[in-house]
Amino acid sequence: MxxxxxxxxxxxxxxxxxxxxxxxxxxxxxxxxxxxxxxxxxxxxxxxxxxxxxxxxxxxxxxxxxxxxxxxxxxxxxxxxxxxxxxxxxxxxxxxxxxxxxxxxxxxxxxxxNRFLNSQTIDTPISDAKQEKVAKNQKNIVEQLTPHETNNLSKTNNHINKRNENVLDASYTSNRVPVEFRDLVKYFFDDAKTIEELWKVIQIQTYYLSYYSQKDRLELAIDSFKQMVRNIKFGRKIRNIFGYYWGIVGAILDREYENTLHEMYEEYAC
CATH class of the missing domain: 1.10.10.10 (Winged helix-like DNA-binding domain superfamily/Winged helix DNA-binding domain)
Known part of the structure; x- marks a missing residue:
C-alpha cells in the first residue's frame, strides 16, 4: 500500500x-x-x-x-x-x-x-423497519429482561424446557451463589447457568481484592446487575450480557479505586 x-x-x-x-x-x-x-x-x-x-x-x-x-x-x-x-x-x-x-x-x-458490534445492534437512531428487525433479533434478551409474574413461572419454565432441555431454572443454582443475588437475577434470567456465570464475573474481578468481604461482593453484584437491567430497559442493545456485565463491574471498581486514591491524597495533604 x-x-x-x-x-x-x-x-x-x-x-x-x-x-x-x-x-x-x-x-x-x-x-x-x-x-x-x-x-x-x-x-x-x-x-x-x-x-x-x-x-x-x-x-x-x-x-x-x-x-x-x-x-x-x-x-x-x-x-x-x-x-x-x-x-x-x-x-x-x-x-x-x-x-x-x-x-x-x-x-x-x-x-x-474493525467493527465489534453489528450495525443493527448499536445504540443509534434507526428507521422503524430496522427497529422491528432489531427487536426480532433481540427477542431472547427482551423476554429474559421482563420480570415474570409468579403465576406465569410454570409457563416460563415450560417454554425454557421446550427450547433447551439442558436449561435448568434458578432453583438448581449452585449454593456458592448468594441467595439474594440468585433471587434477584431469576426474575430476569431464570437459568441456573446464567446466574452462576454472572456471579463468576464478581469472583474473578474481586479475586485479588483481599479486603472485599462476601457482603461487599454481594452489594457489588446486585448494584452492577441493576445497572445492566436499567440500561437495557432504556434501550441499550447488548450482544453479550456477560461481557457487558464485566464492563459495568470493572467500571464500578475503577471508580472505587480512584476515589480511594483521592481520599488518600487529601488525607496526606493535610
Missing amino acids: KAGNIEQFKHLSQFRDLKDFNNNIEAFLAEHKKDFTKSELICFKALLRYCAKIAGVSNVSINKLLQSISERFGEVSESTFHRMKRKAIKLGILTVYTTYRKNNSQSSNVWVF
Whole structure:
C-alpha cells in the first residue's frame, strides 16, 4: 500500500460516523478490557485519539504516538505498544496495513479498527423497519429482561424446557451463589447457568481484592446487575450480557479505586 494523506484511506473506515465508532470501542472494551495491561490500555486509547478525523482509521507514526503518551502519562516503551497491537489484532478489533514511499522504503502503518458490534445492534437512531428487525433479533434478551409474574413461572419454565432441555431454572443454582443475588437475577434470567456465570464475573474481578468481604461482593453484584437491567430497559442493545456485565463491574471498581486514591491524597495533604 502506498503512503499518503489520511484522506486517501477514508475508504477503509467501517463506521458511519464517530459516534458509531465510539459505540463499537465501548462495547469491545466492556468485554476485552481485562485482556490488556494498564500500559497497553494507555497505548490502545492513545491510538483511538488519532482516529477521529476518519472514524476508525489513522496513519499516525509509532514515534509520534509514543511521544504523545509520554507527554500525558509518562514514558511507555515501544515493546508495550507492540504487545497491545498484537493483542488487538488477535482479538479482531484492529487491522494493520504497511505503507511504502515512492522509493519503496517503509512508511507509517495505517491502523484500521474493525467493527465489534453489528450495525443493527448499536445504540443509534434507526428507521422503524430496522427497529422491528432489531427487536426480532433481540427477542431472547427482551423476554429474559421482563420480570415474570409468579403465576406465569410454570409457563416460563415450560417454554425454557421446550427450547433447551439442558436449561435448568434458578432453583438448581449452585449454593456458592448468594441467595439474594440468585433471587434477584431469576426474575430476569431464570437459568441456573446464567446466574452462576454472572456471579463468576464478581469472583474473578474481586479475586485479588483481599479486603472485599462476601457482603461487599454481594452489594457489588446486585448494584452492577441493576445497572445492566436499567440500561437495557432504556434501550441499550447488548450482544453479550456477560461481557457487558464485566464492563459495568470493572467500571464500578475503577471508580472505587480512584476515589480511594483521592481520599488518600487529601488525607496526606493535610
